Amino acid sequence: NVKVIFAIDRGGLVGEDGPTHHGSFDISYLRLVPNLTIMAPKDENELQHMLYSALKYQGPVAIRYPRSAGEGVSMDWDFKEIPYGKAELIKDGKDLTIIAIGNMVYQALKAAKELEREGKSIAVINARFVKPLDEELILDYAKKTGKIITVEENTLIGGFGSAICELLADKNISVKIKRIGLPDKFIEHGDLKTLKIKYGLTSEEIKKIALELLNSQ
Structure with a gap:
């Protein structure tokens, strides 16, 4: 129940980084950990809101995001808290x-x-x-x-x-x-x-x- 945030880079395929660097399994093994919240943003703007939200949540949080550039979306100036557990x-x-x-x-x-x-x-x-x-x-x-x-x-x-x-x-x-x-x-x-x-x-x-x-x- 420690309040810690795991920012997991290279979630998913990583291409030229090589076969040892693909993040193919993290969702599967992280799901097993009790009390761990697991999130994944659709783009770079949502990622910043997830990081901000994770500071507000109780207990450990894992946020996985891919290698490579973002989607090129516009970034919000103000951080927003994402309602916990809401799609x-x-x-x-x-x-x-x-x-x-x-x-x-x-x-x-x-x-x-x-x-x-x-x-x-x-x-x-x-x-x-x-x-x-x-x-x-x-x-x-x-x-x-x-x-x-x-x-x-x-x-x-x-x-x-x-x-x-x-x-x-x-x-x-x-x-x-x-x-x-x-x-x-x-x-x-x-x-x-x-x-x-x-x-x-x-x-x-x-x-x-x-x-x-x-x-x-």
Whole structure:
């Protein structure tokens, strides 16, 4: 319960830093630690608010963020406290929900906008928190859309998508769900763009899986 903040750089794929530097497993092993809050920002502006918020929260907090430049968004002058354990509904929708964590949020939003042009109504949730999850918002959209895609730059085993599946199982909510993330392997060296395409961490792959879910019986 010590009040300490872990700022975890290189969360996810790191490209040219080499295979030993990929942050593929941190969400999975950090979820096991009691009383530890786990957060991941969608961009550099949200990161500064998370760091500020972590100072206000009780107990240890881990904030994971990727290597590389930010999204290039404008920065707020004033720090804002993020409500503890609360996700951000970025886009409403009724056909399917994409729940993304960290820097995968913008890929999810891009996919949703492309699907919108094809007449699909897609909700996008920026989870912000891996632990605790925003159970109220997630369960609300699980019931509303009945179809969910989770997106993370972490191994699928024990990761963010696993946390969502556990929540749905515990609450006895039946939905169709697909998880997008890294496979159970040590990821090789390569540039970020190539690796993200290879492992499906792109808006194109999210859109493809969304269409498969939407067209399923």
